[in-house]
Amino acid sequence: MNQIQELFETLPGCVWRTLANGELDRVNPGMLRYLGEIGDSLKRDWWSCLHPEDRPEIDKATPSLLDDTETTYPPLRIRRHDGVYRWFQCTDRKVHDEHGMLVGRCGIGWDIHDTVTATRDLRQRESAIRTIVDCIPGFVWQLGPSGELQYLNNRVFEYTGKTLDGLREPGWRDCVHADDVESFVGLWTRALQDRRSVTVEFRLRRADGVYRWFRTMGAPILNAQGSIDSWCGVDIDIDEEKRVDQSLRSAQSQLARTAQLAIAAELTASTANAINQPLAAVVANAFACQRWLSRTPPNVARAAAILDLIVQDSNAVAAIVKRIMAIIKGTPPTNSPVDLNGVIEDVMRLQAADLQEQGIAVVRKLQHDLPLIQANAALLRQVLVNLLRNAIDALSEHGPGPKILSIISRREPGELVIEVADNGRGYLDGSPLFEAFYTTKNDRLGLGLAIVRSIVESYAGRVWALHNDPMGSIIGFSLPT
């Protein structure tokens, strides 16, 4: 008995017994310490220790006298001796004497105040964060490790007019512009495979049918083992800047094209004129020659004299062509330390609009620590523009399936290597790809790759072309370091 009594006396937590009439009979020291003194009024009216707001709930939960169950009540607040209310978790049950008569109820209660307040604070914080996430002027999203939709903030639903379920696979495809779906999926698939952060630009349809440009930026969240727990990110509306950007680029390229056309026209006219003169002389002389020789008898003397002139004039044509080529090549370029990856990024930026328009997904595999190379940045830019345009052309008539253009830069012993690969139509073995005026298209001069070779070889580098696997081409060049 003493042991049990001792147990009773020293229990942390509150223990009480009420009589059949509901009066408080006795409490353990723990409860006494909590409540302070317990006078007769308190014994009769212990109900007053409960927080008024909680009383209705407790009342509802209190079983009838005949109910034998052990009752756990919802958390309730009990007033401490100093007037402060704290949260308690209480359970009680009926007590019978040895004859089976109802003696009363006994119960036990734990102070769960700290847990409750912590939980409540947590809920409030969560609600505050949820509000922030829903109000951010952007779409916030979370995907599972394999790309399945887990969370979208309210902005997405407001914008698309769809629900979370409606946007799960395949519903989201309805909202992404048809022209952007392929590159979107392509870039995402690669990101999931490579477990890298991803940036994609695409058009998303608003509830009213209007498409706007968005940029998605997503990053993987890794768990403690280093595998991907989920993806999270944000979509920003970039429609305004995209349109401004596009019209700027369009104006720029139009300007460039006009300038190029003007220069080309002038060059063509001057060249044609300069060459036509001696050619006219050659033709007229040749004809005269024929006539002198077709006389009876043939006037060989005059024919011979004219042949000399023909040779002279033919040489004049050759000299003119040489002079023109010298003019085209211009003065020798100045060299300075150039960051090759930087030049690649510059050119990618310039061509971004075209690449996007053609639905070409771009993969960059640029080695990070490339040494600077002594070269002329403008010439290298020209090389890369020409390689890129070549790849874009090769992909222009691509059939179904994603169009992928890869840029690779790497360091090899003694040189830097750059390759542009495409999965386009490829080339036939033996085609003189790097020869001037070789082209498979009607509206091209076919000088692009010839210029690439000319510039690369002027730096003592090499150019090459390989077949890409399973289809397409890899055009590469090296520059000695």
Next chain:
Amino acid sequence: MTRFPADLVAVVDDDPSVLEAIGNLLESAGYAVSRFDSAEAFLMMLHATVFSCLISDVGLPGMNGCALQAEVGRISPLLPVILITGRDDVGDDGVLAANNRGLFRKPFDGEQLLSALAAALEPSRPSSVL
């Protein structure tokens, strides 16, 4: 084809090779040729000489071929003119002039030039020599 004995053709071109070549061509066809390296040089001789036809380059320094053709039309309207050009830019007033008998682009076909020359000289034939 018989040649009227006084057929003297004037050729005007500032490019010596072309001038020489056209001259050679005409001579090989039996014409007598007077060569001039400018419109002004030709005009100085026009008063003193009877030419049967003028073949002139359009792109001349100083007075160009079209202006020369117009000037010839004023001074000597019966003299037929054939124009030759190295550039594409010759206005309509070149071929529409009353005294024009053809426009050729360099490099031109020798046979065609000779045919045009023969045709230009036809109307000036006295009817007894055909």
